[in-house]
Each structure stands twice: as structure tokens, then as C-alpha cells.
Amino acid sequence: MRRILVLGARGYLGAPVAARLAAEPDVTVLYGGRGGPREGARGAQGARGGRRMPDLGVDIGSVPVDVLAAALAGLRPDAVVNCAGLASGPASALAAVNARGAAALCEAVAAGVPAARLVQLGSAGEYGPGVPGTPLRESAPARPAGVYGATKLAGTLAVAGSGLDAVVLRVFNPVGAGAPLSGLPGRLAAAFRAAPPGAPVRTGDLGAYRDFVDVADVADAVALAVAAPGPLPPVLNIGSGEPTLVRDLAGRLAGIAGFTGRIEESGTGSERSAAVSWTAADISLAASALGWRPTRTLDDALRSLYEATAPTAGARV
Template identity: 55%
Template sequence: MRILVLGATGYLGGHITERLRGLPGTRLLVGGRSPGADVPVDLAADRPHDLAKALAAAAPDAVVNCAGATGGDAVTLAEVNARGPAVLCAALREAAPAARLVHLGSAAEYGPGVPGRPVTEAAATSPAGPYGATKLAGTVAVTTSGLDAVVLRVGNPVGPGAPSTGLPGRVTALLARAGRDPDATVRLGDLSAHRDFVDVRDVARAARLAATVAGPLPPVLNIGGGEAVAVRELVRRLAEVAGFRGRIVEAGGGGSARSAQVSWQCSDITAARDALGWRPAHSLDGSVAALWTAAGARPRGPEEVPAR
């Protein structure tokens, strides 16, 4: 089996690539813009026919698309998150119509949730900003493509290697910089939002299962922890594992716009269990400990960290 991973250098893509590497009977191919890529791919710029030529030469049995943008202006987000999946689907229909496509979506596509009510894949989508809207556009492109395709709607990933562009990685960097100084103060934005955190290693396992399991799959599967956790609680657990002795101060008006608009989010993950035999294997405490251990004491990150 030949599996092509796009976006393999990113946070999720790196873990998924590692999970697929060495899988018995599988040849792993990496696609991207880097000189060492097996398949040259730029989903934000390639034309479908040109991409189809590259895909035909690679002849993948499955494609896992981890390419995506979490930040930037609306144009950048649209180019990568909306245009990219549409171009990929068009190219696959031309070059490898039998290949399975596993596309990483986002729980941000759902928009604001109702406290105490986890959302199923059948729930209405009402994204609160450009990121969720462009991810939703990518999902629509995939689910209406006519391909053997599944979208994994991923919650808030946490665990080893979390980048400083996301809250867990940023807070980890701030705590590492503060050390165990009892006089240190870490100032954060509003941490009152609730999010569904999922270990990045569990996301990688879900992607491997989706790429290799036999038979058709539902068009969309939620991949999350299945529990709404206060962002404040995540920060508390990070501070505990870091041995932080100072003060954490929340600036009430310093949170992100998305936190104000989406105060509660949680995914029902029953369908992923039924379709893939998947459920989270890592606890939030285990994810936080792995994040801190992997990060070491890298001193980086801004002073203000808004909740995402």
C-alpha cells in the first residue's frame, strides 16, 4: 500500500507521518514544497491538471491531507484551507480516483456549542470566523467530491511538539521562561472558554486507521477527547507539571475574538468509535506531561497568550 502524506512537516502531519512510517506492507510518500519531498505539491498554488500529473506518477492508494493554515489573513486561509482541498480533489479524480482521501478538518467548523451538549457530525455548522469558515469550505469540497473520502474533524490538539502558535505551546514556553521563580508573573488572556482537547498522538492513530481500514467510511468523523475542559484548567495542569511557583494573571479583556464568540465546544466521538474502532488512549494529564517533557525549557512565546 502506498500512502501519500501532504503537510508532513506540520504539527499534526509530523505525528501522522511518524505513525505511518514502518507500517508493515506500506510505502510512505511525503508531498510538499520542500526539496526533499517525494511528490512536489503546493495546494495553494498548483493547478489541478499539474497536480494530477504528480499524483499519477506517485500512484497512491491513500492520501492523507494534513496541509492547512491556522493563522494569517482571510486570503491566506482561503488559499490553503478552501482552495487546497478543492484542487486536491479535482486532481485525484483525474489521476487516482480509487485512492482514499483522509482530510483533516477542524471542530471550529461547528462554531459555538451549547454547554453540556456534545455535537455530532450531523449538527449544523456555523463557524465564527475565517479559519472555521475556510476549513468548512474545504470539508464541503471533500465530501462532495465523489471520492472515497473522509474528513476528520479534529478538536484542539495538545501533546508533544505543540507549536507556539497555539495556546498549549505558548503557555508551555512562558512557563519554561518563568522557571520556578516564586516572584514570576505570567499574564494571559481570558481563559474561561471550554475546549475539547485531544492528544496529537491519538489524532495520528485515527488518521492511520482512516487511511487503512477496509470498506467505506462516513463522510465526516469527529476526533476529539469527548470532554469539554476549561482552558483555565489546562493552564493549571501545565503550571503544575512545570513546577511553576509564581502567579498566573488573567487579563479579562485580553482573550481572542474566537474565545468570546465560541465559549464552549465539545465533540461527540461515538461515530469514530463505531467506524474506526477508535477512542482516545491518552488522558489530558498524560498529554500535558508529554508536552512539557518534549518542550524542555525552550524560552519562546509572546507575553500575552489569548485563549483560542
């Protein structure tokens, strides 16, 4: 049995990654997080009810390297998948988890389980502005437009320079069940569900282009990266390979939700949307290195997102 540790296993990406790996017949998934019981944990034999404590209850943004290394040595994972990360918050918190956390994890893996493969989830935010019509390759310059992208890039550099058997999966814009309200698809789904009949939903500008990828396809890519014979390229893009106008995403999600009101745009939208108006991934390297290509459509991802969205108050996005 392969033992695979998933850090951030309760998160938006970590949960589907852990479930996907747990579905493999020869895998035991070890769950990592900041402690506390996790609902409905899944093991190698499938779903299990009840509550379960994490196998590794740490916050990689603050845990001492020697403590983490000792814990890893005790768990003896064959691979470590780092899904832990922050997408929003103060700069100090983003740096602690995305940059310091990735660097500390590399040092701990090297000390505790040096033969383990490390799979790190990166972000398209590391690239910064793209050139309209030109998909971003892994060799493109990294020019992050904000603190989030800069801290994720710092994590990528730590992994790439660690000397470990490691790969960074640079995930573009993931969409699916559990999407957080900090991202536009999650906020839109909640607003469409909560809006009274005929009431508008107000947003910022929706004129940017993004590369949206189903979280289930991201989980498939992780499973392939864990199992692929090495060495792997240091960075692999994980996206759909197609730019989508965010306004079109909003309209498609409205159709799935049965929302018939107006979507009213005002202002400039998010700071990142203003700074990065177009982005799309070149995913050919992931196809050749992993045999991976996305198999779900954007409508599949949006449907999963909406069906999993609990009713909530408020319609301003």
C-alpha cells in the same frame, strides 16, 4: 506494500501522522510538502537519519490542478492524507490553503488516482458555538465563528461532495509535542519555561471550555481511517469527548512545568474564545466506523508538549 502520501508531513499534525503510518509493517510513506529538505524523515522501515527531499514538493494552495494530478499519477498512492493547512494568517492565505487547496486536491485525486482513499483533516472550528452540556455530533449545524473555521468548512464541503472514497476527520483541539505558538497550549508551555522564578505569566481570559485530544490519538485515527473498509461516513469527529476548562489546562500544564508563579488573566482572550465559549465532541460515530477511541490522557499530551518545548524568550501569552 501500501503507498500512503501524507501532505503537510512536516507540520504539527502531519509529522506524527507520517511517523504513525511509517510504523506499519506494510506501508511506504510518501512525504508531501512545499519543498526543501526535511530533517529525520521516516520511511516504512523506521527512522532514517539525514535529510530527504519531499516525494511531492508542492504547495496545494497554489499548485495547478493538472500539475498535481500528474504528480499523483506518477506516485501512485493507495491513499492520500491531507494534513496541510493554516490555522492563522491573512484571510487570503487561509482560503488558499484550507479551501482552495482541499478542492484542488479532490480534483487532482479524481483525475490522477481515482481509486485512492482521501483522508482530510478538518477542524472543530467548522462548527462554531456549541450548546453547553451538549456534545457536538457530525449532524450539528456548521456555523463557523471566523475565517479559519469558514475556510476549513469549505474544504470539508469540497471533500464531501467530490464523489471520492473520502472522509474528513474533524479534529477538535490537538495537544502534544510540537504545538505551535499560535495556539494557547504552545504559548503557555513556552512561557512557563521562560518565566523567571516568581514572575507571573499573563494570559487572556481562560474561561472557555475546549475538547483537547492528544496528537498521537489523532494519528491513530488517521491510520484507522486509511485502512478501514469503505465506504466511511463523510465526517467523523476526533476529540476526547470531554470538555475541559482552559483554566484547568493551564493549571495542569503549570504543574508539569514546575511553574509556581501566578497565572494572571486579563482581557477577553482570543477572538474565537470570546465567540465560542464551549465545545466538546460526540465521538461515538468514530468509535463505530473506525473502532477508534482516544487512549491518552490530557496529562499525557501536556507532558509531551512541555518536554518538547524549547526555551524561548517572553512570557506574555
